[in-house]
Amino acid sequence: xxxxxxxxxxxxxxxxxxxxxxxxxxxxxxxxxxxxxxxxxxxxxxxxxxxxxxxxxxxxxxxxxxxxxxxxxxxxxxxxxxxxxxxxxxxxxxxxxxxxxxxxxxxxxxxxxxxxxxxxxxxxxxxxxxxxxxxxxxxxxxxxxxxxxxxxxxxxxxxxxxxxxxxxxxxxxxxxxxxxxxxxxxxxxxxxxxxxxxxxxxxxxxxxxxxxxxxxxxxxxxxxxxxxxxxxxxxxxxxxxxxxxxxxxxxxxxxxxxxxxxxxxxxxxxxxxxxxxxxxxxxxxxxxxxxxxxxxxxxxxxxxxxxxxxxxxxxxxxxxxxxxxxxxxxxxxxxxxxxxxxxxxxxxxxxxxxxxxxxxxxxxxxxxxxxxxxxxxxxxxx
Numbered sequence: 001x002x003x004x005x006x007x008x009x010x011x012x013x014x015x016x017x018x019x020x021x022x023x024x025x026x027x028x029x030x031x032x033x034x035x036x037x038x039x040x041x042x043x044x045x046x047x048x049x050x051x052x053x054x055x056x057x058x059x060x061x062x063x064x065x066x067x068x069x070x071x072x073x074x075x076x077x078x079x080x081x082x083x084x085x086x087x088x089x090x091x092x093x094x095x096x097x098x099x100x101x102x103x104x105x106x107x108x109x110x111x112x113x114x115x116x117x118x119x120x121x122x123x124x125x126x127x128x129x130x131x132x133x134x135x136x137x138x139x140x141x142x143x144x145x146x147x148x149x150x151x152x153x154x155x156x157x158x159x160x161x162x163x164x165x166x167x168x169x170x171x172x173x174x175x176x177x178x179x180x181x182x183x184x185x186x187x188x189x190x191x192x193x194x195x196x197x198x199x200x201x202x203x204x205x206x207x208x209x210x211x212x213x214x215x216x217x218x219x220x221x222x223x224x225x226x227x228x229x230x231x232x233x234x235x236x237x238x239x240x241x242x243x244x245x246x247x248x249x250x251x252x253x254x255x256x257x258x259x260x261x262x263x264x265x266x267x268x269x270x271x272x273x274x275x276x277x278x279x280x281x282x283x284x285x286x287x288x289x290x291x292x293x294x295x296x297x298x299x300x301x302x303x304x305x306x307x308x309x310x311x312x313x314x315x316x317x318x319x320x321x322x323x324x325x326x327x328x329x330x331x332x333x334x335x336x337x338x339x340x341x342x343x344x345x346x347x348x349x350x351x352x353x354x355x356x357x358x359x360x361x362x363x364x365x366x367x368x369x370x371x372x373x374x375x376x377x378x379x380x381x382x
Contacts, residue, residue, distance in 0.1 A: 006053060030059050050136060052250055055143075057143035070147075075156050089157050091115065096142075098122055103150075116132055120134055121134070134157060167200045168188070173317055175351070177319045207229040208275075209315070212284055214284065227244075234267045288315065294369070295318070308320055316356055319353045319354070320352055328376070337372065340374060342368050
């Protein structure tokens with residue numbers, strides 16, 4: 001009698017892998033399979049979704065050669081309207097939300113926890129009722145019941161909270177340059193792991209080389225589950241996209257998502273070329289050198305005029321905040337800079353922003369800072 005455990009995500013599986021001292025079987029590639037040295041316990045990471053769970057069970061049976069007397073367990077998280085986070089429930093009824101098929105695991109032992117009904121959904125939801133909700137159990141049970149007996153096939157769920165993901169920008173740009181604190185990121189990672197929440201990073205503005213790395217998150221010791229990008233990716237053509245982990249992408253099956261203008265071949269071709277160019281280390285190093293040139297020139301301006309309270313940068317994003325007694329009115333400064341041939345942006349009432357081209361020439365950086373200093377001097381002399 002062997003024990004076979006199925007988990008959707010690696011974070012769900014890790015405590016079990018550690019407890020049973022399971023070892024990855026590298027011969028099997030379609031799904032990640034782990035097994036104990038005595039071959040009595042095995043675990044499969046199925047990835048998210050009912051079809052993945054169903055296919056993983058069949059694949060595992062073919063690879064490991066299971067028997068009718070084996071024990072089958074689906075272990076993972078599930079959502080509920082009001083059961084406390086961390087509570088454990090044994091499932092006594094499984095319903096497939098799509099085809100309404102039902103399975104009734106035969107509980108012939110005294111369970112160490114309460115039992116409850118569960119509905120397996122097609123996609124995530126937080127509109128919970130009185131039962132549990134997951135996305136794998138029906139696929140798992142329908143497949144496992146072909147190879148085992150109902151008394152030995154069970155699903156155990158840990159109640160998670162309703163937070164499915166954390167969405168953030170690691171560098172915020174609109175109000176000036178505000179970078180996430182490294183300690184904050186470390187704590188966020190712990191919370192995401194504790195509650196099995198995805199980390200989604202918005203790189204629509206900060207990505208594609210803007211901050212001196214291909215994506216800003218690379219500077220913050222964090223590995224997101226999903227990265228959103230757009231704007232700079234196609235050098236002016238409309239294009240956006242996401243990058244995901246293998247676990248997340250396993251849910252994006254063909255036909256699940258579509259868009260009217262998605263997959264434009266010209267924009268995609270341009271985007272591919274942009275990535276080829278900007279991802280090169282030499283290109284990103286030039287961005288950092290230009291950042292240093294900007295910072296040096298802004299320092300010189302402040303040495304002459306003494307009106308900046310703070311200068312911040314992240315690659316070729318730069319911002320300047322003025323002292324309260326500088327008498328610089330940001331709206332007036334932006335207008336006069338424009339009249340003098342320099343375009344800058346407003347962050348808030350005391351801060352302006354610079355967002356030049358990533359390939360701006362050093363000569364133009366020097367010229368732009370000359371105009372900036374000239375305009376500041378004009379305003380001070382009014």
